[in-house]
Amino acid sequence: MTQDVYTYLQDNRDNLLKKLEEFLSIPSISTDRTYKKDVLQAGHFVADYLKDIGFKQVEIKETGGHPLVYGEWLEAEGAPTVLFYGHYDVQPADPYELWDSDPFSPEIRDGKLFARGASDDKGQVFMHLAVFEAFMKTEGKLPINVKIIIEGEEEIGSENLYPFLAENQNMLTADFALISDSGMVEKGQPTMLYGLKGFTGLEVTVQGPNRDLHSGLYGGAVKNPVMALSHLIASLKHENEQVAVAGFYDGVEALKEEERQLMNEAPIEDYVKTTGVPTTVPEEGYTVNEHIMARPTLEINGLYGGYQGEGTKTIIPSSATAKITCRLVPGQDPTVIQDLIIQHLKTRAPKGVTLDVKPEPLSAKAYKVDPDHPLIQKAADSLAKAFNKETVFVRLGGSIPVVEQLDQLFKIPVVLLGFGTPEDNLHSPNESFPLDHYDKGLDVLINFYNEVAH
């Protein structure tokens, strides 16, 4: 070899960026059937690129919806196998008038690449493909074995991905999974995301009289459904933000002092400034960082009953409804938590009203990998080296359903190597991706693939 991988990527930077721009120019909006052909074209772009690099078994797998692309390269004898996941579909771009340049005519301004999908997730998928190309063109091989799935339905719920994963477990066997579809806590701050929260929810309706009643003529005879629901909802959580549902915290891992420290060191946004609240209010005994990252939450997403217009309408409302969701941590089973809440509510249902509970059908377990796991350490080191800054370790209050699926199905670590920034405007006008994250990210991937090969 006369050229190393790093140099190859530097020397071919313009061509590769041009190729990425070509990828980003395809309006692969999965939610809009008008773009069905474009979504397919983006799938072909990925499949063709994989074939060009030298991947085998490259296939456009038909699903009930948009196809997914599968490919593999398994000639790194003795080296581990990674299952790499990403998506080539994008969010819609409207309102178009809020974009400073056309969402599907990529443009570089102020060191950022502007286009729908630049960060989520075409840009980050492309980085892996470029690095694979560089390895093949310089060393003639990849450092590890790669199985790759790039789907076209992430932005619409991955409905067809999950059955595909379940039905092809043998084909997809790997030592670990890898996803680059997330971001860093701050621009330039290498971030190791090692945990995500799970999710469950339900809707509860308190049914009172068969119609709204005159509060003068019926007040004193009939239980007020909104008052009854307020009592029920208030009983779910203490004022100190602890959830009051019996058994809710059973099985939740205690936070190790060392992990608390990791979390509290992580730079997070100034919530008072960004949300306008008078003060933050974490669970008693925990910091905001700890609660957001590692403690379960129970939130009321909506509550409504009775009159909502201007002024006064003296009624006893016929019914009242609340929408409740929880973010869960390792040790909590979504179905069990759902049942505990339902039991809690049913036990406390006052007489004079009836309770109707609709469990939310979607749920997910929390995901967490040991931050000391060698793969995570290697990922963190690769990030630190390329960005020349110590990596922070964080867990996220949100959920990424595919991570939970991969975890549950394959029982392998899932490494989340995200290169986005909080300023990327994901799912909004003017989505962008900073070019220095792109450049340094390529170095991270080279470092990481090399490291895990041993």
Added chain:
Amino acid sequence: MTQDVYTYLQDNRDNLLKKLEEFLSIPSISTDRTYKKDVLQAGHFVADYLKDIGFKQVEIKETGGHPLVYGEWLEAEGAPTVLFYGHYDVQPADPYELWDSDPFSPEIRDGKLFARGASDDKGQVFMHLAVFEAFMKTEGKLPINVKIIIEGEEEIGSENLYPFLAENQNMLTADFALISDSGMVEKGQPTMLYGLKGFTGLEVTVQGPNRDLHSGLYGGAVKNPVMALSHLIASLKHENEQVAVAGFYDGVEALKEEERQLMNEAPIEDYVKTTGVPTTVPEEGYTVNEHIMARPTLEINGLYGGYQGEGTKTIIPSSATAKITCRLVPGQDPTVIQDLIIQHLKTRAPKGVTLDVKPEPLSAKAYKVDPDHPLIQKAADSLAKAFNKETVFVRLGGSIPVVEQLDQLFKIPVVLLGFGTPEDNLHSPNESFPLDHYDKGLDVLINFYNEVAH
């Protein structure tokens, strides 16, 4: 005299009913400016009738809105003076297609007179005029002195009546007030309504973040406004229906055993059947009848915050609002109660959110007259005699603002002699008034006017 008052009314029944139908044919809908002339015409009908009977000082008093009719007959030397109040305006009649006969073409079917205003309040006002006519035509005089106000804006809030009352207190001096604008608890069941509840209210908004937030990314940092509001609302009332606001019951008269008995004997609707609730839920220590009639209530008329659509939206809502009203009993001051609730809420406002309270500008004190008062007893006896059934004594959970005004301004007893029934469809299509209530009601009025003369 060759003819007595009763006989006069019997002999002239057809003519008088025809005259009432003429009155009911005028579409005096006060809320709709299109009917301004008709409202005025109905006022003239009343004024002309009073003049024909022999009332003096009959005047159509201009107000900022529809005029009110005033008249007096003060020649019953040594006898007391009544201030009689009623209204000649009516509710709109739409939806017209739900009427079985034209709302302004009165029709008698099944022993009922169908027309808008038949019961509320033209029919009942007319009964007094007919009785006055009968007295004048047979005895040449009325048994007592009469000052009469019939307004044209009751159905739109009596905005101009209250200033008129306040500005003309000397002219309107009387020994008691009399109103026939209510009903009986059951058809054929003479009912003495001797108390009404007062009213106050407020709206409270809990303001959290400046926009709806992602529940995964912000849950644990930010107080949930809907949860905060649920805690506040739940704190207002115990589960046994007692209001938990400190001072709320201060000054409320204890119910005498004898009054409790009166209330519990009153036939009231079968609330489980009419409203579909599993069971009624009165305040602990009181029956439904007692709570409805004589105990104050606090109701949530509406509550809303966050997502209300189908399915799930995982947000922390930006704010939540509740509308609260109370029905008050004698001894409670609306302004004091409003302040107590506001204080209660403000004291309990949790950190992390701000509270915005809007006091409801309209309020009214409760009204109650001693059921043993001679006037009330005479009214009850007059009812019992004409309907040949013992009179029940009830208080109402609702409010009639003009009663409170008369009470406050003139400090005289207000006698509520109502002849309507629960089946009259007030404010609804097919309003009607049973002719036997009309006929017996005339006898009641003769009895009553004769009785109070002594």
